[in-house]
Amino acid sequence: MSPDARYKSSEFSFPIGVRIANAMLSSYTDRPLVIEELINEAKESTGLSDFGTEFWREPMALALKDINENTNFHPLGAFLYRKKVVQNLVNRLWAQYWIKEDNSIKKDLPPAVLITGLQRTGTTFLQRLLGALPEFRGVISWEIVNPVPTSKKKTYHGKKLAWVGHKALNYINPEFKAIHALNHDSLDEEVALMEHCFMSSILEAIFDTPNYSRWLEEQDQKPAYEDLKMWLQLLNWRMPAKHHFLLKSPHHMEYLDDFSTVFPNTRIIHMHRDPVETMASYCSMMHYSKKMFQPSSKPYEIGQHWLRKNKRLVKYCQAYKDENQDQFVDVKYKDLVKDPILTAQNIYKELGLTWSDEHTQLAKAYCIEHKKNKYGKHVYNLEDYGLNDRIIKDAFSSYYEQYEDYL
Numbered sequence: 001m002s003p004d005a006r007y008k009s010s011e012f013s014f015p016i017g018v019r020i021a022n023a024m025l026s027s028y029t030d031r032p033l034v035i036e037e038l039i040n041e042a043k044e045s046t047g048l049s050d051f052g053t054e055f056w057r058e059p060m061a062l063a064l065k066d067i068n069e070n071t072n073f074h075p076l077g078a079f080l081y082r083k084k085v086v087q088n089l090v091n092r093l094w095a096q097y098w099i100k101e102d103n104s105i106k107k108d109l110p111p112a113v114l115i116t117g118l119q120r121t122g123t124t125f126l127q128r129l130l131g132a133l134p135e136f137r138g139v140i141s142w143e144i145v146n147p148v149p150t151s152k153k154k155t156y157h158g159k160k161l162a163w164v165g166h167k168a169l170n171y172i173n174p175e176f177k178a179i180h181a182l183n184h185d186s187l188d189e190e191v192a193l194m195e196h197c198f199m200s201s202i203l204e205a206i207f208d209t210p211n212y213s214r215w216l217e218e219q220d221q222k223p224a225y226e227d228l229k230m231w232l233q234l235l236n237w238r239m240p241a242k243h244h245f246l247l248k249s250p251h252h253m254e255y256l257d258d259f260s261t262v263f264p265n266t267r268i269i270h271m272h273r274d275p276v277e278t279m280a281s282y283c284s285m286m287h288y289s290k291k292m293f294q295p296s297s298k299p300y301e302i303g304q305h306w307l308r309k310n311k312r313l314v315k316y317c318q319a320y321k322d323e324n325q326d327q328f329v330d331v332k333y334k335d336l337v338k339d340p341i342l343t344a345q346n347i348y349k350e351l352g353l354t355w356s357d358e359h360t361q362l363a364k365a366y367c368i369e370h371k372k373n374k375y376g377k378h379v380y381n382l383e384d385y386g387l388n389d390r391i392i393k394d395a396f397s398s399y400y401e402q403y404e405d406y407l
Contacts, residue, residue, distance in 0.1 A: 021076045028078035033064045042089035052096040059198035066209040077293030115248040117271030120281040122333045127248040131187045132366040137241030138187035191249040193231040199224035201251045221255040225262035253317035272406035273333035284380035303385030
């Protein structure tokens with residue numbers, strides 16, 4: 001990549017409906033995200049005012065400052081993100097209402113099984129495969145939108161909201177479905193629940209937040225995980241987990257000490273795939289993730305940001321793993337692709353769970369329904385992001401050496 005190309009933006013093309021919406025909502029691009037304005041909107045829409053502990057105000061202020069200063073929204077994106085922030089604040093108000101109404105909510109959770117590893121290592125497929133089996137209760141996509149009843153009648157509106165949201169995403173950003181299929185009733189990453197407290201790596205994935213991202217890395221994450229625990233307790237109140245909560249996100253790799261303090265006795269499934277493949281795939285995913293909110297992305301900056309970030313994920317995960325090896329089950333991406341049912345059986349054995357003929361039938365049914373490339377083939381190229389094989393292999397040299405047999 002030439003020096004000049006490093007600073008070029010890659011413009012997105014949008015369908016006619018998005019172009020019309022952008023014209024109608026043009027005033028939103030000049031409307032900054034103002035904390036008190038958003039909070040008051042949430043209060044007025046609910047008639048509630050108690051947010052509980054307010055540790056989230058500082059990260060909210062830092063995140064929105066960075067977003068206001070560094071993100072070039074298209075009008076529809078500005079409108080949608082504003083609505084998303086208000087909805088998360090509404091959820092928090094209702095969470096406090098129901099916690100005060102029903103003291104059974106704040107009970108201990110069943111032990112968690114966490115799937116982690118670098119992005120694009122098969123974590124989503126494994127999460128949804130295990131989630132189809134009776135021992136596991138994952139976080140359903142619509143529950144992220146609506147993790148708590150948002151009326152005194154104990155009604156949930158999340159299924160409809162998530163269904164509409166995913167239809168909108170597929171319309172605005174049709175390329176994304178082949179990369180990471182989203183459905184309102186499929187399992188998704190609980191790290192999206194952590195957007196409620198503005199301590200989630202999702203923000204740096206979809207926006208340009210260099211200052212916030214560096215700040216987040218240096219913070220004590222236990223308050224964020226205590227907050228996540230509250231949301232999981234609310235989900236467990238609606239539909240209790242029988243044996244294990246199934247969690248999944250690369251986000252936790254750099255914070256496993258704090259994660260395990262809040263969620264003790266967690267077993268960790270560590271997925272492995274060649275970083276040359278994962279980095280190319282993930283940079284492409286991050287490029288298209290910008291499209292929901294922005295008119296363009298900067299591929300070179302995406303490559304540099306996630307190269308640094310993923311080196312950090314590997315470093316901190318391994319440091320924790322060196323001291324807590326018994327928590328981990330290592331899994332090859334190649335094995336998962338070659339024989340997902342056998343891989344799941346082996347995981348059950350490692351976790352001390354019983355596998356039956358019923359499990360085999362459920363797993364087979366899931367695999368038939370969710371074949372690879374069901375929504376098209378994801379095509380990607382490292383060079384588009386200012387990277388190449390040598391850069392990746394140098395950056396992850398110790399990982400290649402340690403996990404050579406898993407790649």
